[in-house]
Amino acid sequence: MQVRRSTAMLAGMLLLAVPVTASCGMSGLDAATNRDYTPAAGANDRDASVDVLGAVVVSAQKGSGTFLATFVNNDTTEDATVTGIGSAAGGTDLTVGDFAPITVPARGMDNLAGEGKAGIPVSGDFEAGDFLAMQITLGTGETVDMKVPVVPDDEQFDNEFQGLDTSGES
Structure with a gap:
């Protein structure tokens, strides 16, 4: 029973983490962080x-x-x-x-x-x-x-x- 609860909790945390990590640089080669920007x-x-x-x-x-x-x-x-x-x-x-x-x-x-x-x-x-x-x-x-x-x-x-x-x- 303890193993099922731990596995279910781990799966839930992974499911929540996927959208967050997907937005961290995996958005393509033209991401805003790859473009020149001079704040002026x-x-x-x-x-x-x-x-x-x-x-x-x-x-x-x-x-x-x-x-x-x-x-x-x-x-x-x-x-x-x-x-x-x-x-x-x-x-x-x-x-x-x-x-x-x-x-x-x-x-x-x-x-x-x-x-x-x-x-x-x-x-x-x-x-x-x-x-x-x-x-x-x-x-x-x-x-x-x-x-x-x-x-x-x-x-x-x-x-x-x-x-x-x-x-x-x-």
Whole structure:
């Protein structure tokens, strides 16, 4: 009698444990734990020869802001260039300030918010909280389309973007 009760209890515990253990990594090759995820306010795109990471438009006032991102060159031998930044098809019309092509060294990076850099001014019909459909053009002819968040540059929020909107400076 004791053996039957122990066997029945063990079988019941195994029956309860199967759904729990089945959800622990056995859900396939595209499980959420296998995907890149960087918890940050900016948008990331890793589909082209140059990764666009942490892309944001920092805005201190409605209608203007500063585009910031980090460009990472995946080529180990050749430098890459970012030649254009603008509106993606179907997005808000944006006016992007002039900038020289951005050279990204082989297997290197260029951060538009880095030392001595001021980002790229952007203007249009947007404000903090919006997402802008933007297109980044590379020297290879590749384009990267992404939805870029507009984040506030406001001392009230005391956030990591405070003071980074240089669009109003001359």
